Amino acid sequence: MSYAKGAARWLAVFVAVMIGMMAGGILGQAVFHPVLPPVPPHDGPLDVMSALLVVSAVYAVLLSLIASRLRGGFWTRALILFGLVYTIATVQSLNEAVYFRDYVKLPMSGIYMSAFSNFVRDALSAVVAAMVWRSADGEAERFTGLWWRVALIIPIYIVIYFAAGAWIAFQGEVLRAYYDQAAHIDQKPLALFQVFRSLIWSAAAFAAVRQMTGSGWSRALIVGLSFSLFMAVLLFVPTGFMPWDVRKFHMMEVAASNLVFGFIAASILLGGRKKA
Secondary structure (H helix, E strand, O other): OOHHHHHHHHHHHHHHHHHHHHHHHHHHHHHHOOOOOOOOOOOOOOOHHHHHHHHHHHHHHHHHHHHOOEEOOHHHHHHHHHHHHHHHHHHHHHHHHHHOOOOOOOOHHHHHHHHHHHHHHHHHHHHHHHHHOOOEOOOOOOEOOHHHHHHHHHHHHHHHHHHHHHHOHHHOHHHHHHOHHHOOOOHHHHHHHHHHHHHHHHHHHHHHHHHEOOOHHHHHHHHHHHHHHHHHHHHHOOOOOOOHHHHHHHHHHHHHHHHHHHHHHHHHHHOOEOOO
């Protein structure tokens, strides 16, 4: 495949992400009418439009990278792409926003709007990516020992999650103040909540590695990059409920921890591939 064709396909996905974000935002506002705090004029390195362009570019690169390696029919590939990006960027972000709702001052109408708007964005992006990138050869692989592999992934995720929170996120003074020094965060329920989230991560990783082609390490790296960047890049977008001095530490936390965890989780799952 020529560079020109690859660039044209990436551009098509980029445009789909941009259109999906704009359409989803307009429809979400019309349906849910959320009352959100105003966005500060100079909050972070990028204004809203610049941040959305960066998000679209990163999403297009990741979606193209994954789509070019996916096996299966059109709808199978579209569903895998949609499920992967929506799970990472929306489900796993919003479930934490709800859990920490006493600190993240985002009303439920804003949660619903985000879930709806992102659904529109990710559905359109996934369909276009599956359309412009051809299916890879071969059938999805079969795996063994998934239950014990997932059982191994769960504590690994919890350790990485709390380590990144303590050593990266909570190094920010403004972030510590934002969460009231974590004085009212009960660690035991939070750990149980992360067990639930680790199961979602495991399902997303399995769906990706099972359907992708390529060497084990390359698939694990793509999963790690997807877990990291689909979520972290969104923190460039200015909001009225989380200032940049909080978002930037969460960005570093998420980018680092999800990259490491995604690579490890995918590698563990790939160890269960049945030999041909």
